[in-house]
Amino acid sequence: MPAASSPPAMDHARLHTRLIKASSTDRTLHNNHVTLYSLSPSTLPSALRLFRCLPFTSTAASWTALISAHSNDPAAALRLLVSMLRRPKIPSQATLSALLKALSSSLPSFLSSGLQIHALAHKIALPRLSFAGSALVHFYCKARRPRDALNAFEEISDQDEVCYGALVVGLAQNHCAADALSVFATMRSVSAVSSTMYSVSGALRAAAHLAALEQSRIIHAHAVVAGLEINLVVSTALVDAYGKSGIASDAWKVFEGMVTDANLIMWNAMLGAYAQQGDSESATQLFNEMLRQDFWPDEYTFLALLTACSNAGLADESERWIALMTSRYGVVPGLEHYTCLVGVMARVGRLGDAERLALTMPCEPDAAVWRTLLSGSIVHRAVDMATVAGRRLLELDHRDDSAYVMLANIYSSTGKKSETAKVWTEMRDHGVKKEGGRSWIEVRGEVHVFIAGDRKHERMAEIYAKLRELMEAVGKLGYKEMDVELWYHSERLAVAFGVVSGSVPKGKSLRVVKNLRICSDCHEFFKYVSRVIDRGIVVRDVNRYHMFQEGCCTCKDYW
Numbered sequence: 001m002p003a004a005s006s007p008p009a010m011d012h013a014r015l016h017t018r019l020i021k022a023s024s025t026d027r028t029l030h031n032n033h034v035t036l037y038s039l040s041p042s043t044l045p046s047a048l049r050l051f052r053c054l055p056f057t058s059t060a061a062s063w064t065a066l067i068s069a070h071s072n073d074p075a076a077a078l079r080l081l082v083s084m085l086r087r088p089k090i091p092s093q094a095t096l097s098a099l100l101k102a103l104s105s106s107l108p109s110f111l112s113s114g115l116q117i118h119a120l121a122h123k124i125a126l127p128r129l130s131f132a133g134s135a136l137v138h139f140y141c142k143a144r145r146p147r148d149a150l151n152a153f154e155e156i157s158d159q160d161e162v163c164y165g166a167l168v169v170g171l172a173q174n175h176c177a178a179d180a181l182s183v184f185a186t187m188r189s190v191s192a193v194s195s196t197m198y199s200v201s202g203a204l205r206a207a208a209h210l211a212a213l214e215q216s217r218i219i220h221a222h223a224v225v226a227g228l229e230i231n232l233v234v235s236t237a238l239v240d241a242y243g244k245s246g247i248a249s250d251a252w253k254v255f256e257g258m259v260t261d262a263n264l265i266m267w268n269a270m271l272g273a274y275a276q277q278g279d280s281e282s283a284t285q286l287f288n289e290m291l292r293q294d295f296w297p298d299e300y301t302f303l304a305l306l307t308a309c310s311n312a313g314l315a316d317e318s319e320r321w322i323a324l325m326t327s328r329y330g331v332v333p334g335l336e337h338y339t340c341l342v343g344v345m346a347r348v349g350r351l352g353d354a355e356r357l358a359l360t361m362p363c364e365p366d367a368a369v370w371r372t373l374l375s376g377s378i379v380h381r382a383v384d385m386a387t388v389a390g391r392r393l394l395e396l397d398h399r400d401d402s403a404y405v406m407l408a409n410i411y412s413s414t415g416k417k418s419e420t421a422k423v424w425t426e427m428r429d430h431g432v433k434k435e436g437g438r439s440w441i442e443v444r445g446e447v448h449v450f451i452a453g454d455r456k457h458e459r460m461a462e463i464y465a466k467l468r469e470l471m472e473a474v475g476k477l478g479y480k481e482m483d484v485e486l487w488y489h490s491e492r493l494a495v496a497f498g499v500v501s502g503s504v505p506k507g508k509s510l511r512v513v514k515n516l517r518i519c520s521d522c523h524e525f526f527k528y529v530s531r532v533i534d535r536g537i538v539v540r541d542v543n544r545y546h547m548f549q550e551g552c553c554t555c556k557d558y559w
Helices: 009-021 027-038 041-052 060-069 074-086 093-104 111-123 130-142 146-155 161-173 177-189 197-210 213-225 232-244 248-258 264-276 280-292 299-312 315-327 335-347 351-360 367-379 383-396 401-413 417-429 460-476 484-488 490-501 520-532
Strands: 438-443 446-451 510-514 537-540 545-549
Touching: 041 060, 060 074, 060 093, 074 093, 074 111, 093 111, 093 130, 111 130, 130 146, 130 161, 146 161, 146 177, 161 177, 161 197, 177 197, 177 213, 197 213, 197 232, 213 232, 213 438, 232 248, 232 264, 248 264, 264 280, 264 299, 280 299, 299 315, 299 335, 315 335, 335 351, 335 367, 351 367, 351 383, 367 383, 367 401, 383 401, 401 417, 438 490, 446 490, 460 484, 460 490, 460 520, 484 490, 484 520, 490 510, 490 520, 520 537, 520 545
Parallel strands: 510 537
Antiparallel strands: 438 446, 438 510, 537 545
16 A cells, blocks of 8 residues: 555645635645645656745745645756746745755755855845755765865754764764764764764664774663664664674674564565674575565665675575576666676686676676776786776776786785886876775774874884784794785784774674775784784775684685
């Protein structure tokens, strides 16, 4: 049975007829009727006719109703604003919000128009009001301008829970995770502002991006106190946060408590938690249970299943899921699904099959496909294949620093000095610089960020001393490393700080996140360190999770 919606066109007409017969001049009734007509594209012309025949001078509310009706046509909404200003009528907070909503649907085309609207709003002192200010925050976040969103937020004189929620969510969506968590912490310190499902779920999204487990647990505790833990949006964000922190067991506890109310998004989040770990068996069991609960899978369901298989190195199983998507479930595989299949084929050494798939799949291969094939070629030291994949990647984006670095590394590792030099020269000629590596570790709820060779941390002397101590210890176990510069890679500094801080007891794992692919030297180093410190080391790099325990890694040296 379809959900209840606006009355059909015939009901609109009957209400309109009664309004005319009653000779009503009630402004609210007429404005509401304009809004009613505006809810459906088929009755939009009637909204315009009614607006033009209003038995009173149109008010700001009347214009706002008409502008709201054109939320899918920003150009028309702007024309209506110009007409409104010529009357002249002063826009209200609601007018500004309706207009910015329309412009947000067509960004970046209407970014300049949004900036002009902001300037107009300043002239009539709207940005300091919470409703209008929140609309500006939302607009700038949608426009991928988080700094401007922060500035708009600061202009609001009475920042309420709606303002905070818009900013926290917007910053999290723009990958400004640390800023989002900082704003959320500030919000919690303001007694007059309550947490909402938007602010809490936004903060959890930020924590998930950082894989900040302790932050996720702190926000979880706050959600319980605030009575928001049972909210489906918040619970789904919790499942996602724990999954991205590498703790599928905690994600399951949240999911299990909400399973009777769970929707497909939450099921997919739980599947994603297993996918992060390459736990294809648990993912498949959960998928089967999902079907028994009468949930029909979508493209995100299969992306989680394929990711789980890819991380587990199950190429045949991945091919089976790709086939089943269309034949049994009617879901057409997309580019991301094929990228997973290319990746797992490359992982198990089926490089020829992976290349053929990249060239023959129904989607045009993008940079991610060729980068995946390039990574697999490097692992299996297939120089010719790496050259093909790397060149394809650079054809799509000659400013992709990862392509130059990976090509140079495989040429260097196979003794091809002239090719290595050519790659570095080409990179320099295109003005491309290698992205700086950053790693972060969470200690007692605070996130500490490190870069390679970092000297800024207040405990850096202890950190460097601990690294030298670790190097001596792993050397006794057989680890050899000639390049001293490798000692101070960001992920090593983060692990050393984790050991120095003493915040991780025996039996618990150190947890580090890195913005780039972990290098092979650090990967090998952490195998030995896990034996020296007698505890696990978890590193989430840009590709996947690595769990080092007793000298081994769960990735089996493929990433």
